[in-house]
Amino acid sequence: MSKTVITCTNADMDSLFDKRFGRAGAFCILNEDTGQIIFLPNRYKELKESAGLSVVQELLQLNITKIISGDFGSRTADLLFENKVQMVSLDYSCSLSEILDKLIYR
Amino acid sequence: MPRRKRFRKIVAPPSFDGYKPYGASINSKQSIEFFYEEYEAMRLADYDMLNHQEAAELMGVSRATFARIYETARRKIAKAFVESLEIVTVYGNAWMENAWYSCASCQAKFTLPENNVKQLCPLCGSKSFELLNVIQNE
Numbered sequence: 001m002s003k004t005v006i007t008c009t010n011a012d013m014d015s016l017f018d019k020r021f022g023r024a025g026a027f028c029i030l031n032e033d034t035g036q037i038i039f040l041p042n043r044y045k046e047l048k049e050s051a052g053l054s055v056v057q058e059l060l061q062l063n064i065t066k067i068i069s070g071d072f073g074s075r076t077a078d079l080l081f082e083n084k085v086q087m088v089s090l091d092y093s094c095s096l097s098e099i100l101d102k103l104i105y106r
Numbered sequence: 107m108p109r110r111k112r113f114r115k116i117v118a119p120p121s122f123d124g125y126k127p128y129g130a131s132i133n134s135k136q137s138i139e140f141f142y143e144e145y146e147a148m149r150l151a152d153y154d155m156l157n158h159q160e161a162a163e164l165m166g167v168s169r170a171t172f173a174r175i176y177e178t179a180r181r182k183i184a185k186a187f188v189e190s191l192e193i194v195t196v197y198g199n200a201w202m203e204n205a206w207y208s209c210a211s212c213q214a215k216f217t218l219p220e221n222n223v224k225q226l227c228p229l230c231g232s233k234s235f236e237l238l239n240v241i242q243n244e
């Protein structure tokens with residue numbers, strides 16, 4: 001099973017890719033086997049500190065295998081390495097659907 | 107059917123890109139490609155002085171496979187010395203923990219967790235990517 005998270009600005013298909021991880025607007029979760037997509041608003045984005053770590057804890061409960069974002073903090077990255085979650089870091093701006101297209105139709 | 111490429115886990119890549127003989131009477135354009143996993147095998151066996159079983163476990167391969175990589179490493183070094191050839195270190199079939207890779211086709215940077223069997227760029231599926239850096243644990 002392959003569940004991919006993409007950080008995005010809003011919880012809908014017209015959203016833009018969000019380079020922030022812990023403070024992303026929302027998370028798009030794609031099941032790469034079935035093509036099913038769900039959105040999860042980021043309830044930790046206003047946290048003063050450790051937003052990234054809180055997000056990781058929540059996402060781990062959903063058994064995600066891969067995260068596409070921009071900047072993972074070093075503690076967040078360590079936790080993801082530890083839990084064998086693949087990280088993908090993009091440094092350009094694009095829409096959420098451009099990333100989904102690559103994942104689904106590559 | 108092409109043989110499936112098997113990746114070997116290594117702890118640290120060489121800190122150089124290659125070695126060049128000097129004062130050699132032969133001016134050969136040939137060079138030896140020394141794989142990261144061969145460097146690792148030689149380091150574990152002849153520098154860290156581990157026995158083959160321990161070294162094989164560290165690299166996540168069988169003892170027989172380790173012995174084969176190690177033997178190839180020694181032969182390449184010997185050939186380079188005897189024939190005054192340049193040694194060029196190349197990525198080979200290495201795989202590293204806590205490392206970042208960069209895709210040559212789509213510029214995505216990514217990690218390759220141990221449980222990830224595909225060894226492809228996770229975004230565009232390209233097989234062409236290179237090691238960016240290593241985060242040292244110790």
Ligand SMILES: [Zn+2]
Nearest residue numbers: 209212227230
């Ligand atoms: Zn790529």
